[in-house]
Amino acid sequence: MLMFSTRQALIVGLLLAYAWDSYGYVRVWSSELRLAAYVAAHAPEKPRARLNLGRALLLSGRLDEAAVELDLAEELSAGAAVPSWDREDVRVAARQNRLLTAALRALQ
Amino acid sequence: MSVRQHVWCAVVLLIVLIVWYVDRAATWVFEDLTWMQSSAGPVAPAVWPVPRALMRWSWWAQVQLGQPYLAFRLVNLALFGLVLAEVWWLVRRVGLSAPAAWLAVAGVAVHPMSVEVAAYAAGRSELLAAIGVLAACLCASGGWWRLPVGIGIVLSLGLGIAGKESAVVGLGLVPLTVWVMDDRRRPRWAPAWMPVVIAASVALVAVRAYGGLRAVVNIELHSLSVTWSEWLLLQAAATQRLLSQVVWPSALTPDADLDQVGVAWRLGGLAVLLAAATGAWWFRRRRPVVAYGLAWCLVSVAPRFVVQTPRSYLNAHQFFLPFVGLVIAGVAWLADGREGGDKWNSGSAW
Numbered sequence: 272m273l274m275f276s277t278r279q280a281l282i283v284g285l286l287l288a289y290a291w292d293s294y295g296y297v298r299v300w301s302s303e304l305r306l307a308a309y310v311a312a313h314a315p316e317k318p319r320a321r322l323n324l325g326r327a328l329l330l331s332g333r334l335d336e337a338a339v340e341l342d343l344a345e346e347l348s349a350g351a352a353v354p355s356w357d358r359e360d361v362r363v364a365a366r367q368n369r370l371l372t373a374a375l376r377a378l379q
Numbered sequence: 380m381s382v383r384q385h386v387w388c389a390v391v392l393l394i395v396l397i398v399w400y401v402d403r404a405a406t407w408v409f410e411d412l413t414w415m416q417s418s419a420g421p422v423a424p425a426v427w428p429v430p431r432a433l434m435r436w437s438w439w440a441q442v443q444l445g446q447p448y449l450a451f452r453l454v455n456l457a458l459f460g461l462v463l464a465e466v467w468w469l470v471r472r473v474g475l476s477a478p479a480a481w482l483a484v485a486g487v488a489v490h491p492m493s494v495e496v497a498a499y500a501a502g503r504s505e506l507l508a509a510i511g512v513l514a515a516c517l518c519a520s521g522g523w524w525r526l527p528v529g530i531g532i533v534l535s536l537g538l539g540i541a542g543k544e545s546a547v548v549g550l551g552l553v554p555l556t557v558w559v560m561d562d563r564r565r566p567r568w569a570p571a572w573m574p575v576v577i578a579a580s581v582a583l584v585a586v587r588a589y590g591g592l593r594a595v596v597n598i599e600l601h602s603l604s605v606t607w608s609e610w611l612l613l614q615a616a617a618t619q620r621l622l623s624q625v626v627w628p629s630a631l632t633p634d635a636d637l638d639q640v641g642v643a644w645r646l647g648g649l650a651v652l653l654a655a656a657t658g659a660w661w662f663r664r665r666r667p668v669v670a671y672g673l674a675w676c677l678v679s680v681a682p683r684f685v686v687q688t689p690r691s692y693l694n695a696h697q698f699f700l701p702f703v704g705l706v707i708a709g710v711a712w713l714a715d716g717r718e719g720g721d722k723w724n725s726g727s728a729w
Contacts, residue, residue, distance in 0.1 A: 282713065290489035292437065292628055294399055299496040301405035306633075314636035323634075352638045356605065356689040 303327045311340075315332045318347040318361040327370055334376050380477040388481045392488055399489075400456050400498060404632040406448050416495070418442040426541075433541035434504040451500040452634040458506040459497040463488055465513035466703060472520040473560070473668050473707070475714055483710040487703060492621075492630040495696040505696045506544035511539015511620035512679075512700060515549045519556040524569035548700060551678040552623075555650045558661075559671050584605070586674075596687055605689050613637060614684050619648030622655075625705055637692050652677070660718035672708025 299309045307320075307327035314320040325340035345365040348358050407415065417435070418424075418444055424435040441451055470480040487493055496502040496509075514535035522528045532553055535642045537547030554574040561571045586595050616637050624631050659673035680701040683693050691697075 278713075286485055286489055289491065289628065290395065290399075291490040293489055293494050296491045296494045296628075296631060297399050297402065297498045300408060300494060301402050303406070303408045306408050310634045313630055313632040314634060316639055317634065317636040318633055320636070332590055354605075354638055354689065357638070358490075360690075 301367045303315065304331050316350070316352075317345060318350070318353060318365075319357060321347060322361050322365050322368070325365065325372075329368055329372055334379075336373050338369060338372050339377075340363045344368075368374075380481075382571065385477070385481075388484075392485065396456060396460070396488060396497075400452060401449070403449060403453075405498075408499065411448075411451075411499075411697050412586055414438050414501050415442060419487060427720045429505050431539065431541070431543055433507050434543065437503065437507075443553065447496065451503075452498065455497055455500060455503050455506060458503060459488075459493070462506060462509050462703075465510065465517060466706070467519055468708065469513060469520070470707060472517060472645060473671060473711075475668060475711060479710050479714050482713070483706050486706045486710065490624060490625070491631050491700045491707075492695050492704070493699065494631075495633060495694070496699050499696065502696045504543035505545070505699050507542020507698050508539045508544075509703070511535050511542060511546050512549040513703070515539065515553050516556045519574070519688075520560055521562060522564070523553075523557050523562070523574060524565055525543070531543045540595065545682070545697065546677040547582070548682060550582050551681065553674060554578045555671070555678055558665065559674070582604025596685060605687055610687050610689070611684055612642070612649065613653055614693055615648030615656075616640045616645040617648075618680060618698075619644075619651045619681075621693060621702075622651060622696065622705075625702060633696075635694075636693070655719055668711035668714075669708045672706070672711060673705045675707065677704075678705060 273294040273334055274349060291369040299306055304327040307324040311317075321340050321344035325337045328334075328337035330338040342365075345362055347353070348365065353361075414434075415438070418438040420439075421443075424432060424439055425437075426432045429435060430521045434607050437454065438451075441454065444450075466487055467480045467484045470483045471477065473482075496505045511536075515532045517536060518531040523532065536546060536553070539549055554577075558571050565571070586592055589595055599666060616655045617635070620637070620640075655673050656677055659670045659677065662670040662673070680693070680698070683697065
């Protein structure tokens with residue numbers, strides 16, 4: 272019969288917890304949309320995270336949701352905490368992707 | 380441990396990795412498609428002076444063979460297995476027991492911090508860099524002054540840098556390994572500080588060849604304006620976040636919102652780093668492997684505070700090599716005084 276000391280039991284428990292967590296995290300890395308949604312959920316105020324989610328939604332054909340995320344990305348990019356190196360890039364990319372979204376909507 | 384126990388450990392680990400990572404439904408993410416496009420040409424990439432040549436070659440070969448995404452992930456998994464073997468070997472080289480080495484390997488293998496390099500196909504460059512750096516440190520852990528070993532160190536570092544330029548941290552980790560292990564058999568003409576001088580000279584020549592320190596600091600985008608102190612505090616906050624995620628990885632994400640982190644937290648991050656540096660110094664004699672692991676982490680993360688890449692703060696795949704150091708420190712701490720053994724010279728340079 273296996274006998275564990277308290278320390279060994281704690282180590283095994285911690286490893287199992289890490290393993291469980293990483294099993295779920297590997298699944299996050301299995302698609303662009305899933306990953307972008309995960310990142311946006313963990314950084315809801317970050318314009319780049321919203322922009323990436325908007326792009327992923329656009330690529331998967333969910334145009335209405337993409338438009339919402341791209342609008343939000345542009346809005347957030349004007350925030351005081353957003354550094355200069357992110358602000359302009361996100362704003363321009365969000366506008367370009369929104370134009371593309373509008374064009375695709377018109378084709379539907 | 381018996382051979383049978385080693386085999387059992389390896390088999391269990393292999394099964395876990397296969398179950399975790401072999402996902403037929405998985406597909407490309409983030410920069411994978413950029414790599415695919417750059418690897419689509421019929422002409423093989425040049426080796427020199429193309430950055431990440433080894434990474435480009437491996438992608439190009441798989442693209443030419445028409446392999447699906449799963450094959451890319453399997454190659455990553457095989458490289459990850461190689462990293463784990465090197466971690467096992469390094470932990471044994473620093474004098475810890477075989478069970479401690481397996482604990483370190485299990486820690487690296489199942490921790491979510493490793494997911495970004497193993498599951499993300501473009502994370503392969505980080506695996507190649509880690510393989511090169513770990514191999515160089517393994518070479519440096521014994522008889523570094525001998526010509527074949529020296530050649531082994533140079534080739535390993537070259538392999539790592541061909542995987543990703545971040546392997547230049549080997550220029551810090553190899554002298555650290557030599558310095559702290561200070562092999563008693565070394566001849567008088569080969570003092571422990573010699574690799575430090577050699578590595579520093581190589582680094583200086585490389586920085587000069589690249590165009591000077593200013594060019595290295597602004598390696599990503601010359602047009603972006605970020606002050607030295609601003610970058611230091613941002614990266615300190617990023618490092619502190621990752622350190623907390625090593626202990627409890629509840630909110631690991633590839634793009635954390637560090638811009639929202641206040642100045643107090645950024646200063647706190649700096650304090651944590653200083654505490655880790657103090658700890659490495661404090662434990663250098665009483666718990667040398669713990670000190671080695673902490674110093675490993677700090678040395679391998681240090682260039683990130685110099686090289687400014689404002690669009691990407693330190694994240695999990697960039698923290699992979701520092702994470703290995705933390706695992707070594709953690710396992711040595713758990714080994715509870717049994718660490719090191721006769722591998723550690725009481726009169727060492729350390």
